[in-house]
Amino acid sequence: MEIMFKKNKIGTKLLLAILVPALLSIGVISLMGFVVAKQTLEEQSFKQLMAVRESKKKQIENYFQQIRKQIRTFSEDRMIIDAMLQFNSRFFMGRPSELSRSDEDQLRDYYKTEFLPRLNKNLEQAANIESFWPKEEIVLSIQFEYLAANTFPTGEKDSMIDSIKKNLYSDAHVKYHPIIRNYLKTFGYYDIFLIDHESGNIVYSVFKEVDFGTSLLDGPYKDTNFAKAFRAARMATKKDFVLMTDFEPYFPSYNAPAAFIASPIFQGEKKIGVLIFQMPIVEINRVMTGDNNWEREGLGQSGETYLIGLDHKMRNNSRFLIEDKQNYLSQIKKLGVDSKVFRQIENLQTTILLQEIHTEVTDAALAGKTGTKIIEDYRRIPVLSAYAPVNIPDVQWAILSEIDEAEAFDIITTIRNYLGGFLFLVLLLLSGLAFFIARTITRPVNNLVDMSKDIAQGEGDLTKRMEVATKDELGDLSTWFNMFLERLNNMVSEIKKHAANINVSSQEMALG
Incomplete structure (x- = not known):
């Protein structure tokens, strides 16, 4: 590389000497600025x-802590204690020992036309009714009243206040359902359940899905995270016990993710049931x-x-x-x-x-x-x-x-693009400046070289002079070179004059 540099003309060397350090300096400073800017932006x-x-x-x-406080406070509320007692006692009394054939067919039709189509849409393999059909007549009876005979559409079954079959349970439902339903809507829960801690039966539900009435101990949903929350609260001995189960797919909610939080209900020192909230995904x-x-x-x-x-x-x-x-x-x-x-x-x-x-x-x-x-x-x-x-x-x-x-890092990309354009512009300006400087320096040098070459080859015009355009070292060189030409021209003139005189003398001597 050193040999190649030595072979280059002085103009090229000057261009390189100006451009390379300048561009390296600007490039390094720009790169450092870019890196610092990116690091700063990344930190921010x-x-x-x-x-x-x-x-x-x-x-x-805080939200989940609030839910824990709400369920604990609600389980101690006098209204919930009374509701638990009344729903629990009236759930098991005053119902027919066997559902009529027409009522059972109507309930089956609800499962087949309302529940299963919505569920199977979310399953890889279609489920059949037998996997969810309750075995207890008391569960079939209450599901008929609040699901099949409920004239409100699926998803709005909670809108029904009174059952078509007047009984002690429906009296309790009329009394407590609007209050608990309002609580659910106020705090955005998916559902609220009251469960008999001995049998595991869901004796009350706001939303009324196909788990309503079933037992979480031996019913179709005994292996769900819902049942897990219930069993933990069922075994609890402290009134302030609260347990939450993580999300899992839940069949009664059409296999949508569901999480539950449970707390026992006590009357005095006696446990009388379990309160469970189905967690609000929307919230x-x-x-x-x-x-x-x-x-x-x-x-x-x-x-x-x-x-x-x-x-x-x-x-x-x-x-x-x-x-x-x-x-x-x-x-x-x-x-x-x-x-x-x-x-x-x-x-x-x-x-x-x-x-x-x-x-x-x-x-x-x-x-x-x-x-x-x-x-x-x-x-x-x-x-x-x-x-x-x-x-x-x-x-x-x-x-x-x-x-x-x-x-x-969008702004960094913008900065990088602007920086690239700036460097290109600087390159153009520096190249022009370097070329101008190099030409200013090399032009008198080149003229000097050309005149020296003419003189060396014996064809130079000794009367010509270098133009002195600057007052720097190149100007001094041109001035001294002009003085050298002047003296050289005088010497040549003297030599020519002497040569002419000798020639005349020689001719005179020859003519004798």
């Missing part, structure tokens, strides 16, 4: 995500999405906060399903999600218990660690992720706040 983005994560973490922990989603106002909460166009359980599955809905269902479904289909899971997400319109997320940060968060990292999310898109465990009794959950890296 992570701080924003951590702030959102901590805010949502506190909100969701949990509202807390986690901020009423779908992600941008207002600082999560931009692509950010979201979500909960995951120990099974690595979501406990609230994905933003991308809520905002653009078709695009989300298209994305997960391309990623190869199981066809069964895909159909369930599409039918149930939820990612709860369906969208599985396995990343290094989910593992860390579920292990109790808190931190931030850039990762690929469940859509295989790079995101900035802030993660932490969530302190909710009875469940092991984690919370993650994330935003697409492309959006978080």
Whole structure:
């Protein structure tokens, strides 16, 4: 490389000497500025995500703490104690020993035309009526009254206050149902149940699904998370006992995800039943999405906060399903999600218990660690992720706040593009300046070389002079070179003059 540099002309060397250090300096400074800007923006983005994560973490922990307080307080309420006593005693009395054939057919028709079609839409393999059909006549009787003979459509069965069959139970229902139903609507619960702690029968339900009346000890739903919550409260000896079970698919709710929280009901020191709330998915989603106002909460166009359980599955809905269902479904289909899971997400319109997320940060968060990292999310898109465990009794959950890296660093991309244009402009300006400087220096040198070459080859015009255009060293060189030419020209003139004189003398001598 040194040999090649030596072979280059002085103009090229000057251009390189000016351009290379200048461009290297500007390039290094620009790169350092870019890196510092990116690091600063990354820190700010992570701080924003951590702030959102901590805010949502506190909100969701407080919300579940509030639910625990509500169920404990409600189980001690005088009205609930009286309702438990009356529903419990009247559930088992005053009913026919056997349901009439026409009434049973009407109830079967409800199962076949209302319940099973809605359930089977969310199952991989269709279920049959025998898996859910109650065996006890007393359960068939009350389900006929409040499901089959209920003229309100499915999903609105709670609107019926009085049964078509007047009895002691319907009197209690008229008295207590409006109050408990109003409580449910006020706090957004999916359902509220009163359960006989001895038999396990659900003696009251606000929403009236096919679990109504059945026993959680030996009925069709004895193996559900609902039954698990009941059994724990049934065995509790303390009045302030509360237990929550994590989300699981629940058949009576058409296989939708359901979580339950239970507390025993005491009259004095005597346990008389169990109160259970079916958790409000809508409310949990509202807390986690901020009423779908992600941008207002600082999560931009692509950010979201979500909960995951120990099974690595979501406990609230994905933003991308809520905002653009078709695009989300298209994305997960391309990623190869199981066809069964895909159909369930599409039918149930939820990612709860369906969208599985396995990343290094989910593992860390579920292990109790808190931190931030850039990762690929469940859509295989790079995101900035802030993660932490969530302190909710009875469940092991984690919370993650994330935003697409492309959006978080969008301004850096803009800066990079502007910087590239700036460097190109600087290159052009420097090249022009360097060329001008090099030409200013090399032009008199080149002229000097050309005149010296002419003189060396014996064809030079000694009367010509170098133009003195500057007052620097090159100007001095031109001046001294002109003086040299002047002296050289005088010497040549003298020599020519002497040569002429000698020639004349020679001719005279020859003529003699």
